[in-house]
Amino acid sequence: MKVSAIRQALLLIALAFVPAIGEAIYFRDKVSWQSPDRSSEMVNLDQAQSWGANAIWVDARPDNEFEQDHVPGAIPLNEDRWNELLPTLLAQWSLEKKIVVYCSSQSCNASREVARRLRDEAGLKEVFVLQGGWETWLKSKR
Amino acid sequence: MKSLSQQFFWRLMDLIVGGIFIYAGVIKAVAPLRFAIDIDNYKMLPWAIGVRLAFYLPWLELVCGIALILRFFYRGGLFILTALTFIFIAASIIAKVRGLDITCGCFGHTSKNWSFTAHLALDFAILITLIALWVSSRAQQREL
Numbered sequence: 001m002k003v004s005a006i007r008q009a010l011l012l013i014a015l016a017f018v019p020a021i022g023e024a025i026y027f028r029d030k031v032s033w034q035s036p037d038r039s040s041e042m043v044n045l046d047q048a049q050s051w052g053a054n055a056i057w058v059d060a061r062p063d064n065e066f067e068q069d070h071v072p073g074a075i076p077l078n079e080d081r082w083n084e085l086l087p088t089l090l091a092q093w094s095l096e097k098k099i100v101v102y103c104s105s106q107s108c109n110a111s112r113e114v115a116r117r118l119r120d121e122a123g124l125k126e127v128f129v130l131q132g133g134w135e136t137w138l139k140s141k142r
Numbered sequence: 143m144k145s146l147s148q149q150f151f152w153r154l155m156d157l158i159v160g161g162i163f164i165y166a167g168v169i170k171a172v173a174p175l176r177f178a179i180d181i182d183n184y185k186m187l188p189w190a191i192g193v194r195l196a197f198y199l200p201w202l203e204l205v206c207g208i209a210l211i212l213r214f215f216y217r218g219g220l221f222i223l224t225a226l227t228f229i230f231i232a233a234s235i236i237a238k239v240r241g242l243d244i245t246c247g248c249f250g251h252t253s254k255n256w257s258f259t260a261h262l263a264l265d266f267a268i269l270i271t272l273i274a275l276w277v278s279s280r281a282q283q284r285e286l
Binding site: 109 | 178217222
């Protein structure tokens with residue numbers, strides 16, 4: 001029996017719903033279904049700067065971008081060299097310090113990912129993502 | 143009739159493209175929240191839709207990749223994967239034009255530092271292969 005491509009496609013589309021719904025049920029309490037719910041982790045530049053020496057700045061951009069320029073005193077920590085760079089950050093960290101992670105701009109994802117790993121894997125508290133990232137920092141210095 | 147070497151070539155293409163989509167699907171299916179953030183970065187869909195897609199699309203890729211490899215609902219799988227690749231290329235170009243610094247995360251962590259050009263080149267290569275497989279399967283169907 002020949003089944004048309006469209007009919008086959010519709011059946012495959014329906015078939016994929018089965019594991020997807022199963023996974024969604026498994027994750028139902030771990031996901032924010034209506035909004036990204038990231039407000040608590042974001043920090044704007046003024047707030048972050050007001051923390052002064054209590055803030056550790058973490059640059060989540062690739063190495064070459066960090067080498068070109070970065071926030072003074074920032075520590076590089078990207079996912080490529082996570083294991084290699086993390087000890088430097090941990091050596092500077094103490095309980096009262098807040099961590100501010102930034103990447104290149106508002107739309108980049110690296111800072112959120114690094115912040116998530118610092119919370120989930122390294123067990124650090126008070127980890128924030130800089131709104132607007134490096135772009136915002138640069139604008140404030142002009 | 144296709145020669146044996148031609149048949150072997152197209153079968154190999156099925157396996158390669160199917161394998162790529164299975165890999166891409168598995169990597170995203172195990173971390174749906176990360177994929178939801180990747181979709182959100184394109185700033186094209188509300189979070190409520192993006193997060194649901196993040197749970198669904200990896201499985202659709204996986205099911206269609208398996209369809210290609212097993213040649214079960216083959217043309218339906220090809221049709222969906224071609225459409226998905228086309229939509230993804232369009233979304234990437236639109237995001238680039240809008241100046242968004244996106245990480246697609248399509249192939250997990252390994253692809254995060256690929257340049258936009260490298261991503262686009264791979265996507266176009268996949269799209270062209272999918273279209274070629276489609277044309278080849280139509281020709282084969284006509285011969286039967």
